[in-house]
Amino acid sequence: MSDPLLLPEIRLMLAEGDEAGLADLVTAMHPASTANFIEELSDEELWQLLQYAPIERQAAIFSFLPLRKQVDLVSGMGRERMSKLLEEMSPDDRVDLLQHLDEEVVESLLPLVAKADREDIRRLLSYPEDSAASVMTTDYASLPSDITVDEAINIVRRQAPDRETIYYIYVVDEYRHLIGIVSLRDLVLAKGSTRIADIMQRDVVAVRAELDQEEVARQMARYDFIAIPVVDHQHRLIGIITFDDLADIVEDEATEDFHLTAAVSPLAHGYHESRVWTLFRRRAGWLLILVFVNLVSSGVIAAYQETLEAVIALAFFLPLLIDSGGNTGSQAATLIIRALATEEIRLSEWLSTVLKELGVGLALGFAMAIASFFLGVFRGGLEVGLIVGISMLGIVMVTNLIGVLLPFALTRLRIDPAVASSPLITTIADATGLLLYFNVAAAVMSQGWLSSAASG
Amino acid sequence: MSDPLLLPEIRLMLAEGDEAGLADLVTAMHPASTANFIEELSDEELWQLLQYAPIERQAAIFSFLPLRKQVDLVSGMGRERMSKLLEEMSPDDRVDLLQHLDEEVVESLLPLVAKADREDIRRLLSYPEDSAASVMTTDYASLPSDITVDEAINIVRRQAPDRETIYYIYVVDEYRHLIGIVSLRDLVLAKGSTRIADIMQRDVVAVRAELDQEEVARQMARYDFIAIPVVDHQHRLIGIITFDDLADIVEDEATEDFHLTAAVSPLAHGYHESRVWTLFRRRAGWLLILVFVNLVSSGVIAAYQETLEAVIALAFFLPLLIDSGGNTGSQAATLIIRALATEEIRLSEWLSTVLKELGVGLALGFAMAIASFFLGVFRGGLEVGLIVGISMLGIVMVTNLIGVLLPFALTRLRIDPAVASSPLITTIADATGLLLYFNVAAAVMSQGWLSSAASG
Numbered sequence: 001m002s003d004p005l006l007l008p009e010i011r012l013m014l015a016e017g018d019e020a021g022l023a024d025l026v027t028a029m030h031p032a033s034t035a036n037f038i039e040e041l042s043d044e045e046l047w048q049l050l051q052y053a054p055i056e057r058q059a060a061i062f063s064f065l066p067l068r069k070q071v072d073l074v075s076g077m078g079r080e081r082m083s084k085l086l087e088e089m090s091p092d093d094r095v096d097l098l099q100h101l102d103e104e105v106v107e108s109l110l111p112l113v114a115k116a117d118r119e120d121i122r123r124l125l126s127y128p129e130d131s132a133a134s135v136m137t138t139d140y141a142s143l144p145s146d147i148t149v150d151e152a153i154n155i156v157r158r159q160a161p162d163r164e165t166i167y168y169i170y171v172v173d174e175y176r177h178l179i180g181i182v183s184l185r186d187l188v189l190a191k192g193s194t195r196i197a198d199i200m201q202r203d204v205v206a207v208r209a210e211l212d213q214e215e216v217a218r219q220m221a222r223y224d225f226i227a228i229p230v231v232d233h234q235h236r237l238i239g240i241i242t243f244d245d246l247a248d249i250v251e252d253e254a255t256e257d258f259h260l261t262a263a264v265s266p267l268a269h270g271y272h273e274s275r276v277w278t279l280f281r282r283r284a285g286w287l288l289i290l291v292f293v294n295l296v297s298s299g300v301i302a303a304y305q306e307t308l309e310a311v312i313a314l315a316f317f318l319p320l321l322i323d324s325g326g327n328t329g330s331q332a333a334t335l336i337i338r339a340l341a342t343e344e345i346r347l348s349e350w351l352s353t354v355l356k357e358l359g360v361g362l363a364l365g366f367a368m369a370i371a372s373f374f375l376g377v378f379r380g381g382l383e384v385g386l387i388v389g390i391s392m393l394g395i396v397m398v399t400n401l402i403g404v405l406l407p408f409a410l411t412r413l414r415i416d417p418a419v420a421s422s423p424l425i426t427t428i429a430d431a432t433g434l435l436l437y438f439n440v441a442a443a444v445m446s447q448g449w450l451s452s453a454a455s456g
Numbered sequence: 457m458s459d460p461l462l463l464p465e466i467r468l469m470l471a472e473g474d475e476a477g478l479a480d481l482v483t484a485m486h487p488a489s490t491a492n493f494i495e496e497l498s499d500e501e502l503w504q505l506l507q508y509a510p511i512e513r514q515a516a517i518f519s520f521l522p523l524r525k526q527v528d529l530v531s532g533m534g535r536e537r538m539s540k541l542l543e544e545m546s547p548d549d550r551v552d553l554l555q556h557l558d559e560e561v562v563e564s565l566l567p568l569v570a571k572a573d574r575e576d577i578r579r580l581l582s583y584p585e586d587s588a589a590s591v592m593t594t595d596y597a598s599l600p601s602d603i604t605v606d607e608a609i610n611i612v613r614r615q616a617p618d619r620e621t622i623y624y625i626y627v628v629d630e631y632r633h634l635i636g637i638v639s640l641r642d643l644v645l646a647k648g649s650t651r652i653a654d655i656m657q658r659d660v661v662a663v664r665a666e667l668d669q670e671e672v673a674r675q676m677a678r679y680d681f682i683a684i685p686v687v688d689h690q691h692r693l694i695g696i697i698t699f700d701d702l703a704d705i706v707e708d709e710a711t712e713d714f715h716l717t718a719a720v721s722p723l724a725h726g727y728h729e730s731r732v733w734t735l736f737r738r739r740a741g742w743l744l745i746l747v748f749v750n751l752v753s754s755g756v757i758a759a760y761q762e763t764l765e766a767v768i769a770l771a772f773f774l775p776l777l778i779d780s781g782g783n784t785g786s787q788a789a790t791l792i793i794r795a796l797a798t799e800e801i802r803l804s805e806w807l808s809t810v811l812k813e814l815g816v817g818l819a820l821g822f823a824m825a826i827a828s829f830f831l832g833v834f835r836g837g838l839e840v841g842l843i844v845g846i847s848m849l850g851i852v853m854v855t856n857l858i859g860v861l862l863p864f865a866l867t868r869l870r871i872d873p874a875v876a877s878s879p880l881i882t883t884i885a886d887a888t889g890l891l892l893y894f895n896v897a898a899a900v901m902s903q904g905w906l907s908s909a910a911s912g
Binding site for chain 2: 166245287295298305315331333337422426
């Protein structure tokens with residue numbers, strides 16, 4: 001979306017000090033559009049440009065910039081300018097930014113911020129990452145229950161300019177216990193003299209501060225809420241999570257699962273912010289473990305060394321059989337992992353799923369067996385074709401079953417099923433596949449059919 | 457969440473005809489909670505129970521049931537009961553359900569529905585799947601621009617009970633061209649005598665009906681909108697997409713990418729609704745293609761048959777080298793595919809990413825080389841260890857590079873980078889790895905070091 005033609009024009013306006021044009025640029029569009037247009041400017045140009053907008057709009061534009069650009073802007077000489085912006089940013093965006101800064105930068109910023117905001121920041125920063133509290137905002141509208149709708153609308157009018165969302169208004173008692181909820185819609189549709197206690201909904205769905213964000217996203221998606229309140233262990237209201245965070249959470253969780261299924265340990269921050277050394281550590285662990293698991297496979301081949309020496313053409317098909325087993329297993333595992341993650345399949349449905357997949361595996365096995373029979377005949381003669389075809393049928397069926405069962409088993413053991421990564425499945429499938437292959441070969445060869453096949 | 461203890465109790469209440477208790481059950485909780493509690497009832501019990509709620513609430517509870525339960529409920533004798541519910545469901549939920557029914561069931565339902573709803577359904581069903589229009593709802597509030605805030609609030613009060621979301625109200629001219637937008641919040645905060653034209657925002661972000669839902673989700677996420685309007689080619693307002701669809705879209709798109717990276721062609725409906733035959737077809741295509749691509753690998757081994765016969769121990773490490781190459785490539789590809797999908801990396805950043813990954817690949821290559829050198833020595837002697845270690849270094853670096861470059865190349869060619877699936881990468885990595893392996897082996901062996909190594 002970023003328009004490369006606009007940048008030289010902005011630079012010209014900055015050089016010429018075209019105040020009217022620049023002010024128009026930073027105020028006319030939605031802050032997200034502005035951020036999108038100007039994100040390729042240098043840090044210095046960006047700070048210069050932002051000055052032409054009122055401080056709240058500066059904060060809004062800043063919040064829509066990519067996180068890594070925000071981090072760049074804060075470092076160095078941006079620090080002083082930042083303190084003002086920090087006060088204007090919404091609490092959750094602010095904490096999101098601070099969590100990505102070096103600790104010393106955060107510590108140098110905090111003294112420049114107003115005391116109330118400072119305490120708010122410290123409190124939000126202290127919640128564990130991925131908890132409900134870490135993504136919540138403290139910007140919400142609240143009311144007592146013993147006032148009328150008209151009084152309520154007046155209070156909301158006063159609170160609103162500071163509140164991130166006023167579409168739900170939370171009703172609290174004098175100890176801030178959450179006792180009800182009123183939507184702005186209900187407030188508008190109700191008669192002015194009605195008491196809040198009479199129109200508020202008392203059965204409020206709320207989440208605890210320490211709940212995992214994945215579960216929060218599930219609750220929000222289930223109820224189609226614009227916002228969900230967050231309470232502490234005494235059911236006191238401490239914040240809300242708004243709909244715009246929901247999509248972010250869903251995306252984050254999907255990314256984590258993606259990485260796990262490729263045997264990459266989840267990255268704490270994004271790819272861009274991860275250094276070479278971090279990326280190495282997140283990837284090397286699994287790769288090295290799998291090297292040692294592979295000892296089993298090489299052991300199997302070593303055990304059947306004589307079979308292999310007798311018919312060297314058998315070696316030609318090692319990659320084919322190994323890969324096909326791994327591919328089939330990965331497909332099955334991925335389908336199940338994803339269906340479990342989106343709650344489309346429940347753990348209790350494991351048996352019906354396995355039965356269904358037996359059918360799929362059988363069909364896939366036959367299709368693959370026929371294809372590889374012809375490849376085998378082509379490269380190694382009729383008997384090799386037979387060995388490869390029969391082995392393929394068995395390998396596809398077995399690896400498909402492993403791919404289905406492993407995610408269920410891991411879920412049962414309360415381990416994230418995404419750990420059943422394609423590389424792990426592949427490595428397990430290998431050893432199984434090789435055993436099958438050499439046993440089929442030995443069986444077929446003992447029939448004495450293989451006289452003509454050693455050529456290749 | 458479903459409480460297994462509650463079911464027998466509900467069944468008892470149904471048997472005893474406990475009207476007060478049943479009415480309470482279906483009206484006291486949020487419809488999503490009710491749906492969650494009762495989804496394990498039989499179809500007949502569920503229909504019976506629903507009768508105790510007013511028709512709008514029946515529709516709400518029905519919409520929160522899992523889609524496959526909805527489909528079950530409609531089939532057979534549920535058809536007549538369904539027509540009334542269909543009229544009460546929100547247009548997008550309704551179309552979602554109808555898209556999952558057999559065509560004949562839909563055709564038998566439509567005559568039972570009121571004419572206006574019937575036309576609405578036919579129109580929504582005619583948009584291509586995954587388009588903006590296919591997920592939009594036609595339930596929105598709209599206003600002319602030449603009225604006052606007080607008049608507007610009155611109109612909204614009248615429209616509201618039927619409208620899925622009134623948090624944004626769309627301002628249209630006499631031809632329904634979208635000319636502005638007012639949030640309910642603005643309406644509440646403004647003076648009653650102000651004209652709508654004076655407070656509406658004229659710079660409205662809208663999406664075209666045929667835009668892909670993935671792009672819609674990006675726009676909504678970028679701007680943090682609760683709803684986004686959908687317009688036709690003449691900029692006439694035809695519907696809106698609400699925030700609760702956003703998370704669904706993000707999840708759908710992630711599922712599609714998950715399946716693609718495991719070489720499964722995207723499923724039109726969920727796993728549960730896909731029959732064995734559908735699953736087979738979605739998986740067999742890639743598997744069979746990869747079987748034939750594997751011809752290259754078996755060709756490479758066949759070409760180096762003599763090297764292999766001379767030192768059979770080389771065969772022991774075929775799975776190790778092949779798997780490690782595939783694993784490394786999958787890791788790299790998955791990281792890049794996901795970063796591209798979440799717009800964390802742009803296409804233009806390919807060069808800096810490749811340079812970074814050269815570093816990661818080098819570090820991984822050395823770690824893997826050292827581990828496999830020892831494995832090689834253990835199973836085949838010093839020289840085999842040397843061959844395996846050197847090959848591993850090369851294979852890891854090369855496959856890592858392939859994994860990084862392929863998603864960028866596919867994106868450049870306007871192909872979904874998720875097509876660079878782990879199985880595809882694995883198969884490409886195989887042939888490359890084998891060539892490297894046998895060439896390293898030939899080079900080391902020509903040094904005449906291998907006198908002691910043929911044992912295993």
